Amino acid sequence: MKSNTAGYVFTLLAISIFAAQDGISKHLVSAYPPLFVAMIRYWAFMLFAVAMASRPPGGLRVAIRTKRPGLQIARGLLLATQIVVAISSFVIVGLARSQAIFSSGPLMVALLSVPILGEKVGWRRWLAICVGFVGVLLILKPESGFFDIRFLVPLSGALLFSLYVVITRYVSRDDSAMTSFLYTGIVGAAAMSCIGPFFWTPLAPHDWLFMGVLCFTGMSSHYFLIRAYDLLDAVVIQPLTYLQLVFSAIIGVSIFGETLNFNTIIGAIIVVAAGIFTIWRENALARAGAKASKA
Numbered sequence: 001m002k003s004n005t006a007g008y009v010f011t012l013l014a015i016s017i018f019a020a021q022d023g024i025s026k027h028l029v030s031a032y033p034p035l036f037v038a039m040i041r042y043w044a045f046m047l048f049a050v051a052m053a054s055r056p057p058g059g060l061r062v063a064i065r066t067k068r069p070g071l072q073i074a075r076g077l078l079l080a081t082q083i084v085v086a087i088s089s090f091v092i093v094g095l096a097r098s099q100a101i102f103s104s105g106p107l108m109v110a111l112l113s114v115p116i117l118g119e120k121v122g123w124r125r126w127l128a129i130c131v132g133f134v135g136v137l138l139i140l141k142p143e144s145g146f147f148d149i150r151f152l153v154p155l156s157g158a159l160l161f162s163l164y165v166v167i168t169r170y171v172s173r174d175d176s177a178m179t180s181f182l183y184t185g186i187v188g189a190a191a192m193s194c195i196g197p198f199f200w201t202p203l204a205p206h207d208w209l210f211m212g213v214l215c216f217t218g219m220s221s222h223y224f225l226i227r228a229y230d231l232l233d234a235v236v237i238q239p240l241t242y243l244q245l246v247f248s249a250i251i252g253v254s255i256f257g258e259t260l261n262f263n264t265i266i267g268a269i270i271v272v273a274a275g276i277f278t279i280w281r282e283n284a285l286a287r288a289g290a291k292a293s294k295a
Helices: 002-029 034-054 059-063 069-092 095-102 105-117 123-140 149-171 177-199 205-231 234-240 243-254 262-294
Strands: none
Touching: 002 034, 002 069, 002 095, 002 205, 002 234, 002 243, 034 059, 034 069, 034 177, 034 205, 059 177, 069 095, 069 149, 069 177, 095 123, 095 149, 095 243, 095 262, 105 123, 105 149, 105 262, 123 262, 205 234, 234 262
């Protein structure tokens, strides 16, 4: 019971910090190039990933071994690109609406898992995916009568993250979670370090504090999420991560003065409901398959 309670606490801490991190990112990207902000953020994340990978027996020598080096590099580059796109979206589209569109991620993952992972999607999940994308269309519904091309930014971010998740699942067949975590940090930091210096911009003294907090939240949020997965099943944690949408919307509206129209709110509710059903159904089928294999 205590471990379950601690798991929920870690989950809520991680989600709250992720939302705060998004708010800080929006503040910084409003004044500095996204690639510059992402580079410094990745330097801290790489140090954290190396520190975490050094802890188990064998340390870095074991964690660095991979049977899928090409895919590990590809997923590291995908996430690095997605982070730049996501934090850019916070300024271009807004924090709340970006997170509403990002919440379609589990639906895209289910869709991409068919051609990439060879998974079978039954009619219930296909229906949930279709309903969920109706919710996305509601969020994207133009108020002026014309589609706002800026929405392609968060849509691209959602697609990139979904590809990252699917490829992560693919490499998990051969590599440990710690190996994937290490490559995420190293590859992302290396990629950002090749591009970010060209966008180097002197930080205002007070923004060094925000950058330091951003780096700290990046490390602490991932640590709490790792601890949560140690104590709770993914099927319990994943639906709770949708609370980030709520927290981000509160930050966007109360701090940055964003507004949410009726279509965005209803669309987000539909997307979240469809996503939670998709996650639940996927885990239910996985448990049924595990029982059948034991029998």
